[in-house]
Amino acid sequence: MIYRPIDRTARHRAQGDAMTHSPQGNVSRWIDRVFGVCAAVAVAISLGGIVGWSASAPLLTSYVPGATAINPTTAVALGAVCVALCLVRREQVRRRRRAVSRTLAAAVALLGAYSIAAYLFAIANPFDQLLFGSLLQGNRIAPNTALCLLFLGVALLALDGVGRGSVAVCQSAAAAAAIVSFLSVAGYAYGTRWLYGVPSFIPMALPTAIGVHALAMGIFCSRPRQGAMAAFTSNSFGGVMARRLAPAALAFPVGLGWTRLLGERQRLYDAELGVAIYAVTTSVGFLVLIWWCARKLNALDEARLAREDELWESAQRIEDLYNRAPCGYYSLDEAGMFVAANDTVLTWLGYVREEVVGKLRFPDLLTPAGREVFAYQFPIYKQTGSVDNLEFELARKDDTTFWVLLSSTAIRDADGKFVASRSTVFDITERKQAQAELQRLNEALEDRVEERTAALSATNRELRQKNDENEMFVYSVSHDLRAPLVNLQGFSQELAASADELAALWQANSASPAAIDRTLEILDEDVRPSLRFIQSGVMRLSTIIDALLRLSRAGRVEYQWERVEVAEIVVRIVDSLQLSIAEKRASIHVGELPPAWGDAAALEQIFGNLLANAVNYLDASRPGVIEVASLPSADGDAGFVTYRVKDNGVGIPALHQAKVFQAFQRLQPNLASGEGMGLTMTRRIIERHRGRIWLESVEGEGTEFLFTLPAAPAEGRAETSAKGDLIHAR
Structure with missing residues (x-):
């Protein structure tokens, strides 16, 4: 979004467009008509002058019998000015048309400047004798006519120039031409040569004065919203007053003065009565004009007040919509400082407006993780101008937090520089909670x-x-x-x-x-x-x-679950095997044995079977060594204690290791008696304790049995079973 500063020209243009559809009057259309009339008058005077000289018709060249006729070159110059002005009637024209217009304007300006120089330096001016030279009989371009042609050419050259000074030059030159020509017309009306001619030189012709004045007014009407003309064409009260008073201020005194003079010349009244009539009529006329303008202004003011009431109500509705919207609105400046915030987002945050606007930056309301996201995204946002669906966790005044979904567009000035953000946030706390709950459930x-x-x-x-x-x-x-x-x-x-x-x-x-x-x-x-x-x-x-x-x-015995001191059990078993240990010339090393959770009798049976096997299957050719200890549990055995019983006996062949836990399997029956059920029962007891047993053995070097037992009761499980095969969950 682009933010542009106030452009008065654009504003006046908008006002003019509004006036075109306004019930008070079609100002723009009226100006177009005035321009058309001015152009038509200039064309008629130009063509009339040329035709009058061609047909020897004095009325077409002077309008008043015996008065000075318009010079043919002047008529052509006025026509050229009219053509140049019509080519640039609109501000947006093709480059070729503007070039032709400026060429004609430059030619007219040079003609006027050369004519003035000819008078100042007493040199011949061949240009005013180019057309109908044999019929002119001393008719030349008058000094004030040359000055007006110079003014008109300069005004056209400065039209749509670069910079504000070009408008002042254009309208100043046009105003000068209009004043000189108006004085000439008034001089002809009052019969005063000093107003339309320079002593000792040819005076300005009446058609020339009218044509110059028409062209000067046409230049003003071509750019009605620039410079001084904007005051007359604006839709403000000043514009309305100017449009109603200016014509009366020009025409009424001049017309009334001419009427008074005409009456005195006809001896209808003397000078004193004429002055009194002029004064009274002027006063009454202006009072009527003022009353008429005041009445019009009152109507406009009432319309303005009604419009202001509508705008105020509309602004109240917009403000209410802004502040009571179901979503939060706020704006940040280039530094991330709050410059605006609606009531909704302030209520969410628990602040009042004075505590936030101009006091807090958006990162001040974010969690540490949110500040990192903002620091990364905000510069990118200022470059791209928009961001959608960013999630932030905002901190309230009471330090509680809530989640919002943010989208924003950037406001820029006419140069494209970032001015502020226009941001929208939605409270998505419930959605985040639902997502978190759904994730937890998943x-x-x-x-x-x-x-x-x-x-x-x-x-x-x-x-x-x-x-x-x-x-x-x-x-x-x-x-x-x-x-x-x-x-x-x-x-x-x-x-x-x-x-x-x-x-x-x-x-x-x-x-x-x-x-x-x-x-x-x-x-x-x-x-x-x-x-x-x-x-x-x-x-x-x-x-x-x-x-x-x-x-x-x-598999069916009911266990009595308790904390069992494994070390005490092993000591008792070792004491009971002392005779066999002495006969085998063996030694048993007992390491650290943490307690386990299980049935004491069942655990004693486990260690008894494993230690008895270790003693029975020692190698008679070397002293026997048996180790009983614990090991750190693997990752998959968390909550269990790993025990080991290791010997340096005869070992188990690799091909038979998979059978040692099967019933009635005796791999070396000559070394010990039994039915081959000890290891089978041992594994069954360990599995009922939710543990596992495995072995590592090398034939001729020894065997190591490793098994796990629970270190504590399993959470959410019953550790007793009437039938013993299953451990039921609560």
């Missing part, structure tokens, strides 16, 4: 989805693992149960065969010594070994069933 939803996805992934992995374990468990149990059953079946068949043989012996030999010996042999060599093998198979089956029952109980 983040919470994403977190829940991520948690549920992770939980589902973990559950799927656990289900796949359980499925694999179940398959391996079924295979292992089937394999382990099949061997005793095969033995039971074989030895039961052996017993049946032995029983059949005994029956046959007893039936055939009736208890002979040989039968008795054979019977004893069968009992010793067949029946008793078969019974022993059957009993061994039954015991094996019983052991497998007991192990399955223990594994089942490990």
Whole structure:
């Protein structure tokens, strides 16, 4: 947006445009008509003079019998001035037309200047004898005519010149020509040669005086809103008064004086009565004129007051709209200082206008982050002139904040320099809160989805693992149960065969010594070994069933959750293993062991199984070393404590490491007894504590078991379960 200072010419032009449609009168149209009349008069005088000399018609060259006739060169000069003036009637004309106009004006000015020089220096003037030289009989360009031609040429040359001085030169020259020509017309009216001629020289012709005056008035009418003419054409009270008084001030006294003189010459009254009539008539005439003007001015003033009331009401409506708008309006100067602010934004801020306008800069109301944005955007805005949809957090007087959405356009002066901003702000606090709440809900939803996805992934992995374990468990149990059953079946068949043989012996030999010996042999060599093998198979089956029952109980036992001092548990376990540790020539190093959250008995079972395995699988060829300590938890194990049990035993081959946590897996049964269920139960207990277990082992160097246990109760979760397999959320 461009702000322009007051341009009086443009203002007058606007007033003139308003006058064109005003009920008080069409001033612009009236001026155009006056210009047209002046041009027509000048053309008629110019053509009439040339035609009069051509046709020897004195009335066309002098208008008054016996009076001085217009010089043909003067007639041509007046025509040239008229043509030059008509070419530049409008301010915006083509360059060629303006060039032709100035050429004609310069020629007329030179003609006038040369004619004056001819009189001053008593030199011949061939220019006024160019046309109809044989008929002129001493008719020349009069001195006052030459002066008027010079004035008219200078006025046309200065028309639309550069700078304010050109207007003054133009109108001063035109006014001088108008005064000289008016005096000449008055001289002819009153019969006073001193007014229209210079003694001892040819006087100005009446057609010349009328033509010069018409052209001078035409020059004034061509630029009605410039210089002194603007006072007559403005729509103000002064303009109205000037337009009504000026014609009367010129015509009324002159006409009344001519009437008085005519009456005296006709001896209708004497000089004293003539003066009295002139004075009284002048007074009455001017009183009537003043009354008429006053009446007109009163009507204009009433219209002005009515218009001012309308403007005041309109201004009040605009001010009310500005101050009570649902959005904030304000303006900043080039330094960012408030120069205006409406009531809405002041209410939002909690300030009164006197505390803000001229006192605070916009960055004073911003948060630190907002000041950085303003410092970056404000210089760019002053260059580009607009900014849209910037978000700022403003600080109120009570230090609370609110969010606004800002858009602004720049106001510039005529030179394009930044003057002020015209800014609009909308309170978007509720929208920002809704966005923040929506973002929070989205983040919470994403977190829940991520948690549920992770939980589902973990559950799927656990289900796949359980499925694999179940398959391996079924295979292992089937394999382990099949061997005793095969033995039971074989030895039961052996017993049946032995029983059949005994029956046959007893039936055939009736208890002979040989039968008795054979019977004893069968009992010793067949029946008793078969019974022993059957009993061994039954015991094996019983052991497998007991192990399955223990594994089942490990998943169903109800834990008593509490803070458990792990260090005390490990000390007790190490004390219970002292005999085995001495037999293995081993040593156990116990490091720092933070407490854990869980079931004390279950945690003792974990450490007991791992320490017992570490002792049992030490390498007999070197002293055994066992370490029990804690490690820093990884990023994914936040809230858990990581423990480790490390030994320098025989180690686990890489191919068998994936099977160590499966049921009934004993990789080196010759080193220790058992069913291969210890590590399976250990992992089950750790998983019920929401932890995990893994191992690192190198065959021949040793094994390290690592596992995690919770350091504190899980937030939002119950740590007890009646059935034990799941940890329910509250």
